[in-house]
Amino acid sequence: MARTLAMFTDTSLCIGCRACQVACKQWNELGLETPEWTGTYQNHAHFTEKTFRLVRFIEAPGAKPNGDLAWLLMSDVCKHCAQAGCLDACPTGAIYRTEHGTVNINQDVCNGCRYCVASCPFGVVSFNEQTGTAKKCTFCNDRIHNGLGPACAKACPTDSIQFGFRDDLVAKANKRVETLKGMGFKDAQLYGADSGGFLGGLNAFFLLLARPATYNLPEHPKLPQRNVVVDSLLSIGSAILVGVGAMLAFRARGKGGE
Amino acid sequence: MLKVPGWEMSIVWYFFLGGIAGGAYFTAAIADNFGSSRDRAVARVGYLLSLPLVAVCGVLLIVDLGVPARFMNMMLHFKFWDPMSIGA
Numbered sequence: 001m002a003r004t005l006a007m008f009t010d011t012s013l014c015i016g017c018r019a020c021q022v023a024c025k026q027w028n029e030l031g032l033e034t035p036e037w038t039g040t041y042q043n044h045a046h047f048t049e050k051t052f053r054l055v056r057f058i059e060a061p062g063a064k065p066n067g068d069l070a071w072l073l074m075s076d077v078c079k080h081c082a083q084a085g086c087l088d089a090c091p092t093g094a095i096y097r098t099e100h101g102t103v104n105i106n107q108d109v110c111n112g113c114r115y116c117v118a119s120c121p122f123g124v125v126s127f128n129e130q131t132g133t134a135k136k137c138t139f140c141n142d143r144i145h146n147g148l149g150p151a152c153a154k155a156c157p158t159d160s161i162q163f164g165f166r167d168d169l170v171a172k173a174n175k176r177v178e179t180l181k182g183m184g185f186k187d188a189q190l191y192g193a194d195s196g197g198f199l200g201g202l203n204a205f206f207l208l209l210a211r212p213a214t215y216n217l218p219e220h221p222k223l224p225q226r227n228v229v230v231d232s233l234l235s236i237g238s239a240i241l242v243g244v245g246a247m248l249a250f251r252a253r254g255k256g257g258e
Numbered sequence: 259m260l261k262v263p264g265w266e267m268s269i270v271w272y273f274f275l276g277g278i279a280g281g282a283y284f285t286a287a288i289a290d291n292f293g294s295s296r297d298r299a300v301a302r303v304g305y306l307l308s309l310p311l312v313a314v315c316g317v318l319l320i321v322d323l324g325v326p327a328r329f330m331n332m333m334l335h336f337k338f339w340d341p342m343s344i345g346a
Binding site: 046088089090091092093094109110111112113114115117118120121122123125126127128129131132133134225228232239242243246247250251 | 260261262263264265284285288289292293294297322323324325326328329331332334335337339340341342343346
């Protein structure tokens with residue numbers, strides 16, 4: 001495997017211009033959607049089958065170093081998890097990991113069962129009614145295989161979205177957290193940078209200025225597959241219970257009838 | 259689960275009919291093996307009911323796919339940790 005590629009989204013630099021969102025739509029030819037009124041400039045409320053990059057606008061009272069209300073901006077994207085729920089769930093093998101460590105959906109294999117939609121711990125994967133397949137950020141698979149960075153990273157005017165080798169970016173991100181802490185942002189933290197952390201680390205990781213919950217991100221995302229063994233054993237157990245009950249019932253009836 | 263996968267009535271019917279099929283076969287097998295001659299009717303109805311219902315379930319699942327023509331793609335892979343793969 002080649003060195004893992006990653007995207008680092010430094011939310012402290014985001015100005016909310018949504019150039020990434022537009023660049024993503026243009027490059028991936030995602031088309032128009034009816035706008036949604038979310039109460040802020042954010043559009044849409046969640047990822048859709050035509051929105052792979054989504055700038056979130058969050059009002060967080062008291063998140064500024066001086067205790068004022070902070071306008072938190074976060075350019076959200078598929079995290080390309082090292083242990084991906086969608087990849088584990090896909091029964092057709094349409095979802096695969098590229099040699100760069102990113103997760104992609106093969107649109108020619110996907111048959112639209114929507115299991116990945118339910119399995120994503122971040123609610124990223126969406127179902128497209130027109131093509132009948134699941135859609136999500138491709139990490140601009142066509143661009144990264146031709147020596148270009150993802151369209152969103154290219155378009156970002158403040159370098160809030162950075163693209164590069166994962167180890168380089170993690171080192172850079174750690175330095176940035178130290179700088180921000182020095183400036184008084186005491187809650188500045190990385191989300192998903194630690195490859196020993198949740199989901200084996202995220203290949204699109206973030207620098208947040210407040211706790212992940214403020215950004216509507218799960219603090220400890222888990223794979224849905226962790227329930228499979230226990231739940232299977234419980235079903236087998238209840239089947240045995242019902243079976244024994246039925247067996248006794250038929251036995252008793254058989255004896256009574258003879 | 260953060261996003262609704264959009265599994266609607268066909269999946270509801272699949273679970274309903276699949277449950278009946280499984281239960282009928284299970285009960286029939288027990289009636290056949292442990293019951294008396296009076297339970298023959300239970301066994302026969304159970305056996306006859308289960309196969310057509312399972313066939314209906316398969317059709318319901320395939321129709322619910324985004325691209326039903328590609329349902330065979332599910333048969334080509336097996337993941338033991340994945341309930342849908344096991345089901346396929």
